[in-house]
Amino acid sequence: MSLIKSISGIRGTIGGRPGEGLSPLDVVKFTAAYASFIRKNSECRSNLIVVGRDARVSGQMVDSLVCATLTGMGFDVVNIGLASTPTTEVAVAGMKACGGVILTASHNPAQWNALKLLNSDGEFLNDMQGKEVLRIAEAEDFEFATYDKIGSILTDQTWNRRHIEQVLALDLVDREAIAKADFTVAVDAVNSVGGIIIPQLLRALGVKNIVELNCEATGCFAHTPEPIPENLTQISALMANGKADVGFVVDPDVDRLAIVMENGEMFVEEYTLVAVADYILSHTPGATVSNLSSSRALGDVTRAHGCEYNAAAVGEVNVVTKMKETGAVIGGEGNGGVIYPEAHYGRDALVGVALFLTLLAKSGKKVSELKKGYPQYAIAKNKIQLTPDIDVDAILAAMKEKYSSEKITDIDGVKIDFKDSWVHLRKSNTEPIIRIYAEAHTMEEAEALADNVKQVMASMA
Numbered sequence: 001m002s003l004i005k006s007i008s009g010i011r012g013t014i015g016g017r018p019g020e021g022l023s024p025l026d027v028v029k030f031t032a033a034y035a036s037f038i039r040k041n042s043e044c045r046s047n048l049i050v051v052g053r054d055a056r057v058s059g060q061m062v063d064s065l066v067c068a069t070l071t072g073m074g075f076d077v078v079n080i081g082l083a084s085t086p087t088t089e090v091a092v093a094g095m096k097a098c099g100g101v102i103l104t105a106s107h108n109p110a111q112w113n114a115l116k117l118l119n120s121d122g123e124f125l126n127d128m129q130g131k132e133v134l135r136i137a138e139a140e141d142f143e144f145a146t147y148d149k150i151g152s153i154l155t156d157q158t159w160n161r162r163h164i165e166q167v168l169a170l171d172l173v174d175r176e177a178i179a180k181a182d183f184t185v186a187v188d189a190v191n192s193v194g195g196i197i198i199p200q201l202l203r204a205l206g207v208k209n210i211v212e213l214n215c216e217a218t219g220c221f222a223h224t225p226e227p228i229p230e231n232l233t234q235i236s237a238l239m240a241n242g243k244a245d246v247g248f249v250v251d252p253d254v255d256r257l258a259i260v261m262e263n264g265e266m267f268v269e270e271y272t273l274v275a276v277a278d279y280i281l282s283h284t285p286g287a288t289v290s291n292l293s294s295s296r297a298l299g300d301v302t303r304a305h306g307c308e309y310n311a312a313a314v315g316e317v318n319v320v321t322k323m324k325e326t327g328a329v330i331g332g333e334g335n336g337g338v339i340y341p342e343a344h345y346g347r348d349a350l351v352g353v354a355l356f357l358t359l360l361a362k363s364g365k366k367v368s369e370l371k372k373g374y375p376q377y378a379i380a381k382n383k384i385q386l387t388p389d390i391d392v393d394a395i396l397a398a399m400k401e402k403y404s405s406e407k408i409t410d411i412d413g414v415k416i417d418f419k420d421s422w423v424h425l426r427k428s429n430t431e432p433i434i435r436i437y438a439e440a441h442t443m444e445e446a447e448a449l450a451d452n453v454k455q456v457m458a459s460m461a
Contacts, residue, residue: 002112005134006429009124011105011114014058022113027065032144033137034101034117035073037129044098044120047151052080052088052159053103054252055192055219058113062103066115067153070101074145077153082193082217083160084254085116086348090166091159092122093344104253107226108431110219123345124317160197163350164204170342172283173354174362179206181361186211186244186260188235190225191218192252194349201350205357211244227251227258227336228381229266240264246360246367248353255316255347256336259356261367269336270295272352274374276338277330279359281305286329289322291315292415293424293437294334300375313412315429320345334379380446382436382454383428392427392434398460399425399453421445423453 003012003021010030012022019026038049049070053059059082067077075098080091085102092100098120105112117125117133125133136142145151168175185207189195195215202210213235214222224231227249235247239260247260259267259275267275274297277288281302288302291314299309312322319339323331332339337347340355363370386392396414407417413426413435421440428435436457438450 002432004429004432006130009114009116009130011108011112013111014113022062024061024065027062027115028069029140030115030133030137031066031069031101032073032142033133034099034115035070035075036136036142037133038075038099039073041129041132042098042120044096046096046098046120047074047076048078048095048097049075050078050080050088050092050095050097050100050118051103052083052085052091052100054084055082055217056103056105056110056113056252057219059103059219062113066101066103071151071153072144073142074149074151076151079153079155080159081155081157082196084163084193084197084350086255086344086346086350087159087163087197089118089122089346090163090344091156092118092120094159094162096120102253106253107251107256109224110221121345123320126317126321160200164197164201166343167201167350167354168204170340170351170354172280172342172358173205174358175204175206177361178357181357182209183207183246183357183360184209184211184244185357186213186235186238186247187215188213188232188247188249189215189254190221190223190250190252191216192221192225192254193217194250194252194254197254197350198248198250198353201353205354207357209244211238213238221252225252227256227269232258232260232266235260236264236266238264246357248349250349254349257338257349257352257356258336259367261371263368265368267367267371270297270334270377270379271371271374272336272356273330273332273334273338274298274301275359275370276340276352276355277301278305278374279355280330280340281307284329287326289319289326289328289331291319291333292409292412293426293435295377295379295439296422297375297377311409314426316347318412377439377441378443378446379437379439380443380450382438382450383431383433384436384454384457386427386432386434390434395434395457395460396425399457402456421449423449425453425457
């Protein structure tokens with residue numbers, strides 16, 4: 001059993017003893033703490049909290065607990081049902097609610113679920129706010145409503161349509177160009193909510209030929225849900241057989257977008273943001289932001305447009321904060337997360353799909369030809385499973401000292417920048433692991449750098 005409390009929300013495996021996994025008692029406790037935080041701190045006059053969920057098998061059980069707890073705390077709940085993370089974010093802002101709870105463990109396997117907590121802008125709570133929710137939960141410093149103050153639950157399943165309408169209304173989304181291109185598009189939605197909303201979006205964009213893989217929202221994931229190459233063999237094989245012009249893969253809550261090229265090869269998650277940013281910057285020049293674990297390619301493309309690039313700590317809320325500070329016109333994370341402020345401040349695969357298809361249609365190129373036009377890098381993504389005897393802070397401090405002659409960034413773990421490569425070491429917010437990301441011009445060079453760093457770390461343990 002695992003229970004992880006972090007800036008990314010309350011995430012754990014379902015079942016087990018309270019405090020050891022995400023048990024029903026834990027769901028109630030953390031939901032009540034969140035409701036208490038919102039009651040005390042939100043300036044929003046609304047008494048509404050929005051709840052949406054992905055299609056996980058545990059989702060309905062967790063949904064019932066969360067909604068009942070929120071009403072027990074005196075809030076009215078708008079339950080939007082099976083909905084993506086960005087759809088729930090859009091719904092919070094659209095209904096002028098005072099907050100929202102998304103029930104999803106994102107890319108984690110089926111035994112996991114989580115509570116992702118939103119403010120009245122439909123954005124994630126920041127680090128300080130999240131820690132206050134955890135404090136309230138630990139102290140059980142919350143008070144339930146009396147019988148005459150209990151809230152109500154309203155079901156509203158219109159938000160998928162509204163979200164799609166918002167995407168279509170973006171100035172840089174060209175439905176006419178997409179429809180005219182007559183693309184055949186393959187979609188792998190890992191049997192979660194992407195299987196509902198991504199095909200609907202494609203049809204609304206004028207795509208007539210859609211090949212649907214794993215698009216039944218059963219929650220029985222057809223493969224490991226993280227959209228990385230080793231998990232995408234099915235759609236890769238389909239594309240290699242010439243069945244579609246482009247393939248889109250989303251994670252269970254549809255905030256990450258991976259693209260498969262017409263030849264079955266990966267466009268690579270890192271380049272989802274790079275391509276979309278290149279298109280945005282060609283029309284609206286401005287700053288860009290990604291996290292420290294993202295490819296140098298975004299900075300290269302940004303500077304090629306004569307604009308400024310900035311890096312943020314890993315985590316959507318950190319990227320959003322930096323985007324607001326710098327007035328960025330586009331940003332996100334190298335895991336396929338596109339944040340486009342013209343839509344909203346949240347990673348949104350729907351926005352990514354619509355903008356990428358517009359770019360593809362207007363370019364007249366194949367996806368593989370687009371990819372060749374961007375700076376070529378490769379990232380090796382490794383991890384070390386944490387055990388109680390591993391002192392992460394001590395290891396990171398030792399690595400920082402060993403490589404002190406290089407450019408070091410320590411706002412989130414330790415990133416070491418070499419002339420033609422970099423390596424980033426950090427403790428994950430979502431899994432009990434140390435992530436080791438290394439980037440170089442080829443995968444062989446990146447893997448060699450990562451292996452070398454792992455050996456150095458092992459000698460320090």
